[in-house]
Amino acid sequence: MRIGPHDIFPKVILAPMAGVTDKPFRQLCKQLGAGLAVSEMTTSDPRLWHTRKSLRRMDHAGEPDPVSVQIAGTEPRAMAEAARHNAGQGAQIIDINMGCPAKKVCSAWAGSALMRDEALVGRILEAVVGAVDVPVTLKIRTGWDAAHRNAPVIARIAQESGIAALAVHGRTRDQHYKGQAEYDTIAAIKAEATIPVVANGDIDSPAKAAAVLRHTGADAVMIGRAAQGRPWIFREVAHYLATGEQLPEPSLAQVRDILIGHLRSLHAFYGEHAGVRIARKHLGWYAKDRPENRAFRAVVNHAQSADRQIALTRDYFDALIAGVPPALPAAA
Numbered sequence: 001m002r003i004g005p006h007d008i009f010p011k012v013i014l015a016p017m018a019g020v021t022d023k024p025f026r027q028l029c030k031q032l033g034a035g036l037a038v039s040e041m042t043t044s045d046p047r048l049w050h051t052r053k054s055l056r057r058m059d060h061a062g063e064p065d066p067v068s069v070q071i072a073g074t075e076p077r078a079m080a081e082a083a084r085h086n087a088g089q090g091a092q093i094i095d096i097n098m099g100c101p102a103k104k105v106c107s108a109w110a111g112s113a114l115m116r117d118e119a120l121v122g123r124i125l126e127a128v129v130g131a132v133d134v135p136v137t138l139k140i141r142t143g144w145d146a147a148h149r150n151a152p153v154i155a156r157i158a159q160e161s162g163i164a165a166l167a168v169h170g171r172t173r174d175q176h177y178k179g180q181a182e183y184d185t186i187a188a189i190k191a192e193a194t195i196p197v198v199a200n201g202d203i204d205s206p207a208k209a210a211a212v213l214r215h216t217g218a219d220a221v222m223i224g225r226a227a228q229g230r231p232w233i234f235r236e237v238a239h240y241l242a243t244g245e246q247l248p249e250p251s252l253a254q255v256r257d258i259l260i261g262h263l264r265s266l267h268a269f270y271g272e273h274a275g276v277r278i279a280r281k282h283l284g285w286y287a288k289d290r291p292e293n294r295a296f297r298a299v300v301n302h303a304q305s306a307d308r309q310i311a312l313t314r315d316y317f318d319a320l321i322a323g324v325p326p327a328l329p330a331a332a
Contacts, residue, residue, distance in 0.1 A: 001035075001196050001219040003093055003165045004135030006066040008035045008220060010238035012209065013167075015200055015224035016040060016070040016095065016139070023059055024265035025282075028258070029227060030064050033235030035220070037068070038139075041097050044073025044082035056269070060090040068093040068137070074114065076123045080131035087132045093164075095137045096128060098154070113173070116144050121154055125161035135164035139200075142185040145174040155189045155197075163195060167222050170201035177225070186216040198222045204233075206240030206247075213241070229285025231258065256317035259286050260310055267306040276309050283313065292316075292326050299328045 001008045014021060014029045014037035026037035042057050043049075049058070060067045069091035071082045083094045098114045098121065114121055129136045138158050143149035151168055158166050168189060170181030181201030190197040199218035203209050204226035212221055227233050232250050239247045250258070262282060267275035280301050287293040296316050303309040312328075319326040 001165075003036075003066070003137060003196065006036075006092065006135070008066075010035045010234070010241065011220035012234050012237045012241070013198060013220055013222045014038060014227060014234070015167075015222045016097070017224050017228075019281075020228060022056065022269070022278075023063060024262065024269050025231070027063060027265065028262055029231045029234055032232045032258075033238045035234075035238075036066065036093075038095050039067075039069045041070050041072045042082070042086065044071055044075070044078040046078075046081065046085070049085065058086065058089045063090075066092040068095055070095040070097050070139070071128075072097040074120075074124075076120075076127035079124050080127040083128045083132045083136070087134050091134065093135050093137060094128060094132055095139060095167075096124065098138060098140045113144075115140060115150060115154055115173070116148075118150065118153060118157060122157045122161060125158055125163055129162040136162070137165045137167065138163045139167040139169070141169045141171055141173050142182070143172045145172050148172075149185055151185050152189050152192065155193060159193060159195050165196040165198065165219075166193065167198035167200050170199070183212055183215050186218060190217045190219075196220065200224065203237075206237045209237045210241060229282065229288055231262075252317055252321045255286065256314065256321070259283075259317070260313060263306070263310055263313065272306045276303060276306055279309060283309075287316070291320060292328065295328050296326060299330075 001011050010033060012035055014034045016038040018040050021040050029037050040057050042054060048054050067090055069086045071079060071086060071094060073079045073082060086094060140151055140154055142151045155166055168186045170183050170186055183199060186199045196219040198220045199212050199216045200222035203212055203221050203223050209221045223233060236247045263279050266279045270278055283300055284297050287296050300309060300312045303312055316326045
């Protein structure tokens with residue numbers, strides 16, 4: 001699969017997720033097999049570009065190519081300027097968010113709310129494509145609600161506007177992340193499209209990835225929530241698609257080392273205070289479904305220093321590796 005001049009291989013992509021796909025997580029997922037990792041959503045409002053949060057989201061130093069940055073907004077001229085600004089900051093692919101179902105985004109007529117105004121969609125896409133020399137991609141849902149599944153129409157508008165690739169989440173906006181994703185709409189889009197189409201939604205295993213690719217004919221799959229606390233899913237999917245064989249689950253020692261490396265990256269990127277706080281949600285995802293995970297989270301969430309957070313994490317996983325109950329200190 002190609003997006004402009006960029007070969008995307010393996011054909012498994014990390015979905016953009018606000019508060020999750022920061023630079024440390026993108027780098028980790030690329031190391032563990034993702035062919036592309038899309039950034040957190042960045043705003044098209046220039047008044048916010050120099051806040052600490054935006055500057056971190058626009059930091060791509062040392063990130064493996066290609067760098068894909070997602071932008072969100074409602075006004076064509078502002079979106080075009082945001083695309084130019086991010087390309088100037090190192091973005092090699094600009095992704096447009098028309099898939100986010102969050103109320104605070106849709107209430108401003110951004111994200112998936114834009115699918116209700118097909119003419120505006122066309123103006124935004126043409127403005128952004130015309131503003132930059134890098135390829136522009138688009139992420140959408142199947143529609144606003146079950147009665148308005150207009151993703152095939154949006155896909156035709158995208159193709160005519162010069163969009164280089166299209167990712168489709170198999171839910172409508174009003175479903176958010178509830179129910180089951182459907183792939184028939186994605187298959188219908190792919191049957192007509194001449195640009196690459198990426199299937200997204202409920203892809204949580206190598207077998208599911210292969211089944212979705214067969215059903216939709218899509219060029220790649222995009223994985224979001226299933227990568228939280230399980231970033232090695234990318235190499236598992238890539239290996240299965242290439243060989244038809246399942247990789248063994250990583251050992252507890254491997255999980256421990258991946259997690260501690262992730263923690264160190266978060267601490268370095270955000271600074272100790274913010275890094276420790278942001279790491280807590282990742283620790284919860286990694287520990288999910290493991291023995292004594294509730295007690296572990298209760299204790300580790302009280303850690304105030306990077307060294308303490310890492311020590312507690314190492315001790316917890318070392319106990320699991322040794323086959324003994326984790327000796328967790330009481331949460332203060």
